[in-house]
Amino acid sequence: MPARAIDCHVHLPTPDWLDGSMAGYVEAAEAYFRSPVQRATLAGLAGKYRELGVRAVLLAWDAETATGRPRVPNETVAAACAEYPDVFTGFGSVDPHKGEAAVAEVAAIADLGLRGVKFHPGTSGIGARQPGGQGIRLDYARPIRLDAVAAAYPGLTVIAAHFGWPWHLELIAMALHKTNIYIDISGWSPRRIPPEVIHELRGRLASQFVWGSDYPFISPERCLSELGALGLPGDVLQKVLYANAAQILGLSEP
Numbered sequence: 001m002p003a004r005a006i007d008c009h010v011h012l013p014t015p016d017w018l019d020g021s022m023a024g025y026v027e028a029a030e031a032y033f034r035s036p037v038q039r040a041t042l043a044g045l046a047g048k049y050r051e052l053g054v055r056a057v058l059l060a061w062d063a064e065t066a067t068g069r070p071r072v073p074n075e076t077v078a079a080a081c082a083e084y085p086d087v088f089t090g091f092g093s094v095d096p097h098k099g100e101a102a103v104a105e106v107a108a109i110a111d112l113g114l115r116g117v118k119f120h121p122g123t124s125g126i127g128a129r130q131p132g133g134q135g136i137r138l139d140y141a142r143p144i145r146l147d148a149v150a151a152a153y154p155g156l157t158v159i160a161a162h163f164g165w166p167w168h169l170e171l172i173a174m175a176l177h178k179t180n181i182y183i184d185i186s187g188w189s190p191r192r193i194p195p196e197v198i199h200e201l202r203g204r205l206a207s208q209f210v211w212g213s214d215y216p217f218i219s220p221e222r223c224l225s226e227l228g229a230l231g232l233p234g235d236v237l238q239k240v241l242y243a244n245a246a247q248i249l250g251l252s253e254p
Ligand SMILES: [Zn+2]
Pocket: 009, 011, 124, 187, 214
């Protein structure tokens, strides 16, 4: 196991997000992932990741129009990154339903020093095994919807989170076709990731996979231990855990 890793998919484990924005979703996700979600402060989160030797990419959250729930402001994530620059990097989030205001916010996200923009179109364990899926539609989570974007903007790096199961073959085809598409394996216990995905991760697409946990829904410790048990070659593990993400994020750590 390499000493360094970057967890590309970390939500804020703070009560304002879990018990505000995610209220009612958390309980469903806990049942789905079969693990309790721990609340933590930002200082606690920084300490945990520092101890693990892992950099966390913190995610803002804005799906206010569809969910009616309060966002995790981009400023909150930027402030956390400024306070703990040794362990945190951040992605902002905008709700595309906000139209012109959302476009303006993308520029503001860059000015805040955040390294990307997170959109929340679909699913993982959120809404799972609930009547109506708690109102969450799966068709918006189809990877192919990102293909036109990646084709139109070859200079744009697209990271598709949770690899789009059950349309993961669709995403694999897209990543094989377009070098600006990356696959984030977060939101899955690594030992349950479909074999077709692992086959590409250790083969042709080793340079286009990044690791994420989806903390606090799945712990980075569990992911790292299960990834270590998959028997991947050392150079593949190093790319997926660290090098690919470092390149995307422009991190110049020695
Ligand atoms: Zn997530």
